[in-house]
Amino acid sequence: xxxxxxxxxxxxxxxxxxxxxxxxxxxxxxxxxxxxxxxxxxxxxxxxxxxxxxxxxxxxxxxxxxxxxxxxxxxxxxxxxxxxxxxxxxxxxxxxxxxxxxxxxxxxxxxxxxxxxxxxxxxxxxxxxxxxxxxxxxxxxxxxxxxxxxxxxxxxxxxxxxxxxxxxxxxxxxxxxxxxxxxxxxxxxxxxxxxxxxxxxxxxxxxxxxxxxxxxxxxxxxxxxxxxxxxxxxxxxxxxxxxxxxxxxxxxxxxxxxxxxxxxxxxxxxxxxxxxxxxxxxxxxxx
Amino acid sequence: xxxxxxxxxxxxxxxxxxxxxxxxxxxxxxxxxxxxxxxxxxxxxxxxxxxxxxxxxxxxxxxxxxxxxxxxxxxxxxxxxxxxxxxxxxxxxxxxxxxxxxxxxxxxxxxxxxxxxxxxxxxxxxxxxxxxxxxxxxxxxxxxxxxxxxxxxxxxxxxxxxxxxxxxxxxxxxxxxxxxxxxxxxxxxxxxxxxxxxxxxxxxxxxxxxxxxxxxxxxxxxxxxxxxxxxxxxxxxxxxxxxxxxxxxxxxxxxxxxxxxxxxxxxxxxxxxxxxxx
Numbered sequence: 218x219x220x221x222x223x224x225x226x227x228x229x230x231x232x233x234x235x236x237x238x239x240x241x242x243x244x245x246x247x248x249x250x251x252x253x254x255x256x257x258x259x260x261x262x263x264x265x266x267x268x269x270x271x272x273x274x275x276x277x278x279x280x281x282x283x284x285x286x287x288x289x290x291x292x293x294x295x296x297x298x299x300x301x302x303x304x305x306x307x308x309x310x311x312x313x314x315x316x317x318x319x320x321x322x323x324x325x326x327x328x329x330x331x332x333x334x335x336x337x338x339x340x341x342x343x344x345x346x347x348x349x350x351x352x353x354x355x356x357x358x359x360x361x362x363x364x365x366x367x368x369x370x371x372x373x374x375x376x377x378x379x380x381x382x383x384x385x386x387x388x389x390x391x392x393x394x395x396x397x398x399x400x401x402x403x404x405x406x407x408x409x410x411x412x413x414x415x416x417x418x419x420x421x422x423x424x425x426x427x428x429x430x431x432x433x434x435x436x437x438x439x440x441x442x443x444x445x446x447x448x449x450x451x452x453x454x455x456x457x458x459x460x461x462x463x464x465x466x467x468x469x470x471x472x473x474x475x476x477x478x479x480x481x482x483x484x485x486x487x488x489x490x491x492x493x494x495x496x497x498x499x500x501x502x503x504x
Numbered sequence: 505x506x507x508x509x510x511x512x513x514x515x516x517x518x519x520x521x522x523x524x525x526x527x528x529x530x531x532x533x534x535x536x537x538x539x540x541x542x543x544x545x546x547x548x549x550x551x552x553x554x555x556x557x558x559x560x561x562x563x564x565x566x567x568x569x570x571x572x573x574x575x576x577x578x579x580x581x582x583x584x585x586x587x588x589x590x591x592x593x594x595x596x597x598x599x600x601x602x603x604x605x606x607x608x609x610x611x612x613x614x615x616x617x618x619x620x621x622x623x624x625x626x627x628x629x630x631x632x633x634x635x636x637x638x639x640x641x642x643x644x645x646x647x648x649x650x651x652x653x654x655x656x657x658x659x660x661x662x663x664x665x666x667x668x669x670x671x672x673x674x675x676x677x678x679x680x681x682x683x684x685x686x687x688x689x690x691x692x693x694x695x696x697x698x699x700x701x702x703x704x705x706x707x708x709x710x711x712x713x714x715x716x717x718x719x720x721x722x723x724x725x726x727x728x729x730x731x732x733x734x735x736x737x738x739x740x741x742x743x744x745x746x747x748x749x750x751x752x753x754x755x756x757x758x759x760x761x762x763x764x765x766x767x768x769x770x771x772x773x774x775x776x777x778x779x780x781x782x
Contacts, residue, residue, distance in 0.1 A: 388602045393570070
């Protein structure tokens with residue numbers, strides 16, 4: 218039962234992150250995903266300090282605001298300060314993340330957040346943190362509900378905004394020319410990345426969110442030539458990563474989140490070597 | 505028509521224009537790129553925008569479509585604001601402006617031409633697919649419907665972009681260097697398609713860099729070098745004097761311009777694939 222809950226949570230996180238990651242890598246914004254996943258930290262802490270509530274909704278709102286602020290700052294430094302995009306990303310998110318770390322350590326007594334947990338997460342605790350209703354009914358792991366709710370939001374977002382997201386990713390100038398707002402869809406996407414990141418935090422931690430955001434979509438990109446297939450392949454890879462990551466961790470008696478991210482990396486390496494169209498091995502053989 | 509002693513220019517205005525640009529100034533980082541452009545264009549013509557690199561040719565069409573912010577001036581299309589006219593205008597960006605390794609098929613890209621008409625949340629239907637296929641047929645690419653776009657040649661990519669614009673069924677088309685880096689067969693196919701469109705009353709405005717084909721291709725020409733040098737029927741404004749004014753010292757073969765115009769019946773259409781406009 219616990220194994221199933223952990224694998225399910227891992228899959229849900231990997232699917233949400235992976236689907237959004239497909240858009241990020243095609244927009245050449247993979248590192249913006251990295252930046253957001255770290256920069257939401259002060260948002261979570263500030264939201265907690267202001268409201269005193271540690272419920273998911275408060276944290277998601279705090280993180281969402283900081284996430285969008287992060288992308289805004291990155292663009293602001295890039296456009297107004299003429300700073301290179303990567304430098305702008307580096308300055309923005311390390312600074313915001315550092316503020317989050319200071320806030321946590323300064324208010325350590327009041328904030329029920331652990332720096333290690335924020336950075337590395339601990340998916341093994343998922344089955345222990347239960348959602349118990351006021352009448353005492355045990356509903357199951359709390360994280361499963363938050364990540365599940367976020368997945369539903371992400372699926373609705375991609376399903377209904379499919380063509381707008383597709384077009385603004387492929388050809389933003391043409392999108393603007395026919396009256397589709399690139400800025401609107403950009404900030405909606407960034408908001409979606411922010412809430413996904415914060416919901417995934419507790420499960421896999423900030424650093425490993427990045428792995429799930431980038432590695433499965435990058436693998437799917439090598440394996441497919443069609444965007445819809447890329448999304449579907451990413452979902453399949455996410456489930457595979459979660460499933461095999463869990464059992465490898467059990468076998469090694471190691472970190473589950475670490476094993477999942479390692480599997481994601483190994484799958485990418487295999488696609489890089491053996492992909493039918495673009496794989497290195499195929500190219501060597503053809504030569 | 506105005507005539508100044510120091511600045512040579514010749515701007516023909518029309519009644520009931522398809523596009524009216526009024527005192528348009530555009531600048532990037534406070535450096536002006538377009539200075540006080542004021543013109544009107546007639547319906548149903550094939551119109552070329554010509555000028556040296558960095559003359560602001562692409563900027564002119566981009567700012568007319570609201571893709572770059574204008575410092576001053578206003579634009580009217582079909583005697584309407586840009587917002588009202590949006591559904592009637594189409595755009596073919598420079599081919600290099602997108603990533604052709606993007607995981608999309610030819611049909612995926614052409615269907616994008618239908619997105620504006622579909623509105624939010626609606627997916628392309630069979631009617632939209634029929635229109636997209638019809639557009640592909642017009643550019644001779646119907647056999648490539650399922651092909652991934654990374655497998656296309658430069659000329660084929662350009663045809664796909666053109667098919668996407670056609671699928672929009674617009675009335676006014678802006679095209680940014682559609683002939684840049686395409687093979688001779690594609691260039692011929694494109695120009696005959698543009699002629700067909702203008703014969704049906706569509707207005708096509710093309711950023712163009714090849715002076716030698718201007719008189720062959722266009723009905724009306726805009727000569728631009730930051731400021732508007734000339735706008736009018738090709739036979740009236742495509743003159744040595746106005747071209748010299750447009751290109752200044754930048755045209756190395758300045759003395760040959762006159763010859764070019766005379767030699768138009770034997771055009772030399774060799775292209776440099778990497779030529780870009782400003």
